[in-house]
Amino acid sequence: MEKTKYIDREIPKISLVNFDQRIDEITSELVHAAENVGFFSIVDHGISAGEIESMFKVSESFFSLPNDVKATVPWNPNNVGWENMSQVRPSTSAPDGKESYQLQFGDNMKGLWMGDEQVPGFKHDCLEFMHLVQKISEKLMVCFARGLGFDDDFFVKVHDVSRPDSQSCFRLLHYYATPETDDGKIHHRAGAHADWGFLTVLLQREGQSGLEICPGREVVTDFGLGDKWTKVDLKAGDIICNIGDLLMSWSDDRFKSTFHRVKAPCESGDYYGERYSIAFFSQPVKDAIIQGPKKKYPAVTGAQFTANAMQKYFAALKAKVESDTPQLAAPQTPVSTTVSASA
Numbered sequence: 298m299e300k301t302k303y304i305d306r307e308i309p310k311i312s313l314v315n316f317d318q319r320i321d322e323i324t325s326e327l328v329h330a331a332e333n334v335g336f337f338s339i340v341d342h343g344i345s346a347g348e349i350e351s352m353f354k355v356s357e358s359f360f361s362l363p364n365d366v367k368a369t370v371p372w373n374p375n376n377v378g379w380e381n382m383s384q385v386r387p388s389t390s391a392p393d394g395k396e397s398y399q400l401q402f403g404d405n406m407k408g409l410w411m412g413d414e415q416v417p418g419f420k421h422d423c424l425e426f427m428h429l430v431q432k433i434s435e436k437l438m439v440c441f442a443r444g445l446g447f448d449d450d451f452f453v454k455v456h457d458v459s460r461p462d463s464q465s466c467f468r469l470l471h472y473y474a475t476p477e478t479d480d481g482k483i484h485h486r487a488g489a490h491a492d493w494g495f496l497t498v499l500l501q502r503e504g505q506s507g508l509e510i511c512p513g514r515e516v517v518t519d520f521g522l523g524d525k526w527t528k529v530d531l532k533a534g535d536i537i538c539n540i541g542d543l544l545m546s547w548s549d550d551r552f553k554s555t556f557h558r559v560k561a562p563c564e565s566g567d568y569y570g571e572r573y574s575i576a577f578f579s580q581p582v583k584d585a586i587i588q589g590p591k592k593k594y595p596a597v598t599g600a601q602f603t604a605n606a607m608q609k610y611f612a613a614l615k616a617k618v619e620s621d622t623p624q625l626a627a628p629q630t631p632v633s634t635t636v637s638a639s640a
């Protein structure tokens with residue numbers, strides 16, 4: 298099998314300590330990171346390593362439920378619910394080797410929260426943690442608004458998670474352990490892609506590595522470029538953030554939405570065990586008007602942007618879900634019939 302070409306790239310590490318006093322300095326570090334690699338880690342962000350690990354324990358409790366129980370909260374095209382081994386990325390033709398459960402703050406979650414009988418305190422614990430992550434995203438949004446010359450609250454207002462139509466998505470991920478084989482086959486954990494939302498905040502458990510990035514997209518209309526990858530490793534408590542396509546277009550391509558993947562382990566040094574991660578995708582409310590300061594792209598609403606992204610990346614998958622709908626309505630749905638459409 299051909300070996301991956303790896304190169305070292307610096308992934309900026311940005312401290313949010315004394316945020317209010319240091320906002321100018323933090324803004325210039327964030328803008329620099331956004332204009333170049335598109336990925337950065339943040340430290341001193343206010344969530345402790347213990348709180349993050351507690352959230353992972355909740356996630357583990359959910360994923361260790363039997364599949365027929367998880368299938369009672371199935372994924373649907375509002376980008377909520379559980380999917381298993383069914384997300385096929387445009388860059389691959391095979392499904393990701395993972396299961397994921399997408400959670401939101403608003404009305405889209407009706408009937409899709411796993412109950413306390415199955416995982417005690419699940420909804421409460423998730424929402425509490427989701428609000429903590431939202432607070433961090435809001436700090437970054439203020440800095441990005443400043444960097445682009447918008448009012449401080451410009452992005453925060455259109456990502457208001459107290460609105461019933463909020464579309465921001467908190468995604469629990471569980472990648473299955475992969476056997477060490479030398480059959481030359483590539484098994485995708487998460488095939489290469491760019492996130493289509495505004496901003497992604499990502500958590501992983503220390504040691505459960507696999508995330509890799511490949512910077513180089515100049516315009517948001519390009520697919521990924523290049524074949525030189527850089528491994529991203531995190532220490533417990535660090536948080537990785539990346540710019541999504543929406544912020545790339547909203548900044549007239551100034552801030553880069555970077556191609557990334559969770560590589561299938563297949564080379565020496567790769568991690569073959571199971572992996573848990575959590576991604577929080579900030580998505581604008583439906584009536585947000587999206588257009589950069591230089592008006593490089595025509596204005597679109599939040600609803601149109603999401604519909605375009607679904608069309609671009611997930612038309613086939615949506616069609617599959619629609620054809621599976623009668624089965625999806627039944628709680629005993631076989632797990633293989635659900636399909637995920639998140640980034």
Ligand SMILES: O=C(O)CCC(=O)C(=O)O
Pocket residue numbers: 468470487492499501508557558559574575576640
């Ligand atoms: O699990 C990870 O580290 C990355 C997940 C990811 O890129 C995504 O869900 O969009």
Ligand SMILES: [Fe+2]
Pocket residue numbers: 490491492557640
């Ligand atoms: Fe992603």
